[in-house]
Amino acid sequence: MSSSASVPGDAKTRVFLALRLPDDTVERLDAWQRTLRAGAFRLVPRDNLHVTLAFLGSRPAGDVTAVAGALRDAAAGAPRPSLRLVRYRETRSVGMLVLDDEGGRGAALAADLRRRLEQLGLYRVESRPWLAHLTVVRFRVPPRLEVTLPDLGEVSPSDAAVYSSVLRSDGAQYAVLESVALGG
Numbered sequence: 001m002s003s004s005a006s007v008p009g010d011a012k013t014r015v016f017l018a019l020r021l022p023d024d025t026v027e028r029l030d031a032w033q034r035t036l037r038a039g040a041f042r043l044v045p046r047d048n049l050h051v052t053l054a055f056l057g058s059r060p061a062g063d064v065t066a067v068a069g070a071l072r073d074a075a076a077g078a079p080r081p082s083l084r085l086v087r088y089r090e091t092r093s094v095g096m097l098v099l100d101d102e103g104g105r106g107a108a109l110a111a112d113l114r115r116r117l118e119q120l121g122l123y124r125v126e127s128r129p130w131l132a133h134l135t136v137v138r139f140r141v142p143p144r145l146e147v148t149l150p151d152l153g154e155v156s157p158s159d160a161a162v163y164s165s166v167l168r169s170d171g172a173q174y175a176v177l178e179s180v181a182l183g184g
Contacts, residue, residue: 011061014165017071017113018050019081019106019157020179021134032150033136041095041139048174051083051099051132053110053160056123063122068162068178070116074109075160075180081106083132083155088147095137095145099155106132109160109182138171158182 021029030046056067083099083106090096101107110130117123137145161179165172 012058013061013064014057014167015059015064015067015177016055016163016165017053017067018161018163019053020159020161020176021049021051021155021157025152025155028150028152029134029136036137036145036147039139039143039145040141041137041143041145042171044136044138045171048172049134049136050161050163050174051106051134051157053106053130054114054117054123056117059122064162064164064177066120067117067122068180070113070120070122071160071162071178072180074113074116075182078109078112078182079105080156080158080182081109081132083157085149085152085155088145088149089133090142090144092142093138093140094135095139095143096133096135097149097152099132099134101132106130 026046026049029049033043036043059067082102084102086098086100088095089098107130114123114125118125137143159179159181162177164175164177166175
């Protein structure tokens, strides 16, 4: 477990939990993003690339301790997921790389974590199933990119983190509040 940022106790912060990507995966994604033709979209900065497990939204900073505890408990018994790139997909505001969660280990971790957070009254479980994905571009109007997928091979995150997110005019700024190794 490590901590690299803090939030004042009386503040509110946007909080989410995510799988952190291995450095070699981030390197390959960053190089691939630079090959995309210029358009009316923003690339997600390399430091913001992650696989979201749960988004909690704006929470009192005092909740971060309980959120981190739920992550530690869920991660302690969770094996490392094995993720493989399947396709590129655009929604109304983001372009993402959809991942296959081989064996469902990422989905199991997300479900366990979400259940723990719900029991604490910090999260309402969504009706849609968890989707393993990497958001790689953001936009106001879908650019309908036709992309050649990057060669990521197997992506096996070894840790997960509690992040804070600050919205800025030039995009969100993320900070890791606490990271936890998967599997103890």
